[in-house]
Structure formats: structure tokens, C-alpha cells
Amino acid sequence: MDIYERIKNRDPNETEFHQAVFEVVESIKPVLEMHPEFRSANILERIVEPERVIMFRVPWMDDGGDIHVNRGFRIEMNSAIGPYKGGLRFHPSVNLGILKFLAFEQVFKNALTTLPMGGGKGGADFDPKGKSNEEVQRFCQSFMLELARHIGPNTDVPAGDIGVGAREIGYLFGMYKKISNEFTGVLTGKGLNWGGSLIRPEATGYGSVYFAAEMLNARGETLEGRRCLISGSGNVAQYTMEKLIELGGIPVTFSDSNGYIYDEKGVDREKLDFLMELKNIRRGRVREYAEKYSEAVYTPVDPDLKYNPLWDHAAHCAFPSATQNEINGIDAGNLVKNGILVVSEGANMPTTPEGMNIFFDSGILYGPAKAANAGGVSVSGLEMSQNSMRLGWPAEEVDSRLKMIMKNIHKTCLDTAEYYGTPFNYVNGANIAGFVKVAQAMLDQGLV
Numbered sequence: 001m002d003i004y005e006r007i008k009n010r011d012p013n014e015t016e017f018h019q020a021v022f023e024v025v026e027s028i029k030p031v032l033e034m035h036p037e038f039r040s041a042n043i044l045e046r047i048v049e050p051e052r053v054i055m056f057r058v059p060w061m062d063d064g065g066d067i068h069v070n071r072g073f074r075i076e077m078n079s080a081i082g083p084y085k086g087g088l089r090f091h092p093s094v095n096l097g098i099l100k101f102l103a104f105e106q107v108f109k110n111a112l113t114t115l116p117m118g119g120g121k122g123g124a125d126f127d128p129k130g131k132s133n134e135e136v137q138r139f140c141q142s143f144m145l146e147l148a149r150h151i152g153p154n155t156d157v158p159a160g161d162i163g164v165g166a167r168e169i170g171y172l173f174g175m176y177k178k179i180s181n182e183f184t185g186v187l188t189g190k191g192l193n194w195g196g197s198l199i200r201p202e203a204t205g206y207g208s209v210y211f212a213a214e215m216l217n218a219r220g221e222t223l224e225g226r227r228c229l230i231s232g233s234g235n236v237a238q239y240t241m242e243k244l245i246e247l248g249g250i251p252v253t254f255s256d257s258n259g260y261i262y263d264e265k266g267v268d269r270e271k272l273d274f275l276m277e278l279k280n281i282r283r284g285r286v287r288e289y290a291e292k293y294s295e296a297v298y299t300p301v302d303p304d305l306k307y308n309p310l311w312d313h314a315a316h317c318a319f320p321s322a323t324q325n326e327i328n329g330i331d332a333g334n335l336v337k338n339g340i341l342v343v344s345e346g347a348n349m350p351t352t353p354e355g356m357n358i359f360f361d362s363g364i365l366y367g368p369a370k371a372a373n374a375g376g377v378s379v380s381g382l383e384m385s386q387n388s389m390r391l392g393w394p395a396e397e398v399d400s401r402l403k404m405i406m407k408n409i410h411k412t413c414l415d416t417a418e419y420y421g422t423p424f425n426y427v428n429g430a431n432i433a434g435f436v437k438v439a440q441a442m443l444d445q446g447l448v
């Protein structure tokens, strides 16, 4: 039985994890042919099994005095090349299969950054939406009360993801510091006054745009004047739009889980400021953007539609920046039909396997999440370096390192894809380059 069948039989409910594993297994077949030592050491069998899974009860009290119980997780997937590193997601959809897929992808992504970080992911099925600050604080404190036993600046360093931003990292850090009686770089994405790095909030979105610019450059194109479809309106989407505007791109869509905005004239700096204030301070919904700017059209989600109309507008670039499997086969077909040149994945695994095949067949530039959104964790790695040195670099320094890292990841993917006979297949390039680095380290370290 092959490894893919085995993980499906073992954990039949973890469909997102199966999807992520299948993609990597397909890419690395030629590597296993060339490296019998990886086969005989059963690297693949070992790499799909988390080193450790922690699941715990998170009890907390709401403002009315009622008690709630959520489920907390941390998947410590692989520590071959550094301490476990990866975000925390707070969203009602969180379950073991989703976090295992995210932790699995994180291992290869982190290897691509060239920084010494292993892979992990965690979170809870808690929904911060509609909760008061005090409720979010109590939840974060309860979550950290347990998580603190398992993490540390040289062991496991969590950060943000969906539903975990600066506010949540603050409450989590405060509780960790109190329990451990140590001020250490145990989390990244910290506030600037207390150990955070400049450019960390911007890093994933900026990195995804730098990656798109590199892909376009490989075909003699630029982002200048290009119409861009963005999904999501959170951390990644906002800074994707910011960098696009700076580089002359024209963002025309963004969304939340209730609906999406199409702004024919494009989001400019002033409109983006409004959106950031709406989302980050007032914690409002994107619908309000269309109430403020009459040229924008709001379309609520239609649960009966089999495709997402956001992806059915004429555009040159797409930056999925919301969540997994948000581009299905129909959406990918619409993007290609409408003349898309490049897709750069800010979100993790936003494209279904059917969608990916359509991108491959069309020959468009397709930058998979592991490579395209690695800017966030890269700057997290730089935050860890700055914390270790007990100093902070200026924004220009962090940004130029981020740019260099994204350029290198792009080149690594391009060269690896070419070497294995699938030119411009960035999926194969990313999976193979990430896998070989981690596999080699596991081999060097023996059976542990």
C-alpha cells in the first residue's frame, strides 16, 4: 500500500491533510527514484507523522458569566532543521486535519526560507468574531495556561494566522511571561515596543507580491498597471493590496466570509486606509466599504453557487488571501478564461487539486503557498534573530532581507523545477527543494 493510501486509511476524516500530502508525494516521486537512501530510511513515512500532537481543553468565561469549552491544539510536526515554528489559528472550522495540513506544509515552507526553523501549527475552534476584548483576553490566557508547558524560544515558537493578530499575540505573550517568569522570544508577531520586528505585520502580503513580481519578471513582465483580484480582507490581503498599490498594480476585489467587494476603479491608498480602520479597529465587515464608496459593488455570498464570483472578473493577477480550497476547478477555469497571467497564493492551500490542474494545463504562472506566502514566517525567523541578539533592525533592513529571501525562494523553485524536467512548475520546485532539505537533515540525525 502506498503512503497516501496508508494515511487515508489511518485517519479517514483528515481530508485537508490527505490533500496536502498527496500533492507533495506526487511531486517528489522522481526524488525518491534518485535517492534510494531516502527510501531505505523511510523518510516519507516518518515525515507525514507529527513528532508530537498536543490537544487540550480550553475553558473560559464569557462576559455574562457563562462557561464555554473550546479545543486547543499544537501540532509539532518536524524539528529536523530548527525549533517547531508556525502560526496559531482561531476559527470555528479548526480541527486536527486542518492543523495537520497546515503543519505539514509549514515544514517545507520553512525549509525554503533558508532560516533554521522546523514546522508546527496550532490553534483552537474558538471564534474571536463578535467577542469582546475581555472575552478574547480570557480565552487567550486560558489557552496559554496549557500551551506554555510545550513551547519555548528554542523548542516551539508560535505566531499568528487566521483570527490571531497583534491583539491575541499580546494576550498570549503576557500570560507566557507570567507563567515562565522569563521575557523571551517565544512568540513572533509581537508588538514593536516589546520585542516585535518591523515589517512582520506586512511580511506575508509584501512577500506574496514580491513573489508574483519575480514570477512575472521571469517572463519579462511587471505588475505595473495590472488589475489584481484579492480575496480576504485580513492581515495578508491588506498588505498585499498595500504593496500592489505601491508597485503600480490595481487591486479590484477583496472579501470576507459574508461577501466580496468589486471596485472597478481600484483600491487606492485612501480607500485602503478606510478598509484597514474598518477591519482592524472597528472590526467591521467589508459590506461597509460599498456604503462609503459608491463605485464599489458588494455581492453577498450565495451558498447555492458552485463557484466564487470574485474570481470571475477580467484581471491579470490573482492573490487568494483568505483560506484553503477557495479556488475550485470552476474558479480556476474562470480565471484562465478571463486572461489571468499569474496566481500568487497568500493563503495556505487555497487552490483545490482540480484548480491546480487547470492552472498547469493553461501554462499560467502559478506560485504555490509554500513558496509565495513564506515571507511571513521568514520575517518571524528574522524576529527570532533580533530577539536573540537583543536588538531591532530598521524597517529598510528587514524589508531588504525579506525581498532577498523571496527572490531566493523563487530562484530555488524555478531551478529545481527545471532540473527535474518540469520547467516553470513552481509546485514541483517548492515541494522538491523543501523536501530534500528536510529529508537530508533527518537522515543526518539518525532514527529519532
Ligand code: NDP
Pocket (backbone or CB within 6 Å): 091, 093, 160, 161, 162, 163, 164, 165, 204, 232, 233, 234, 235, 236, 237, 255, 256, 257, 258, 321, 322, 323, 324, 346, 347, 348, 373, 374, 376, 377
Ligand atoms: P486574518 O484572520 O487576518 O484574515 C482572514 C481573512 O480571510 C478574513 O477576511 C476572513 O473573513 C477570511 N476568511 C477566513 N476564513 C474564511 C472562510 N472559511 N471563508 C471565507 N473567508 C474566510 O488571517 P490572515 O490574513 O493572517 O490569513 C489569511 C490566509 O493567509 C490564511 O490561509 C493563512 O493561513 C495564510 N497565511 C497567513 C500568514 C500570516 O502571517 N498571517 C502567513 C502565511 C499564510 P472573516 O473576517 O469573515 O472571517
Ligand code: 2IT
Pocket (backbone or CB within 6 Å): 085, 086, 087, 088, 106, 109, 157, 158, 159, 160, 161, 188, 348, 373, 374, 376, 377, 378, 380
Ligand atoms: O502560515 C504561516 O506561514 C503563518 N501563519 C506564519 C507563521 C509564523 O510563524 O510566522
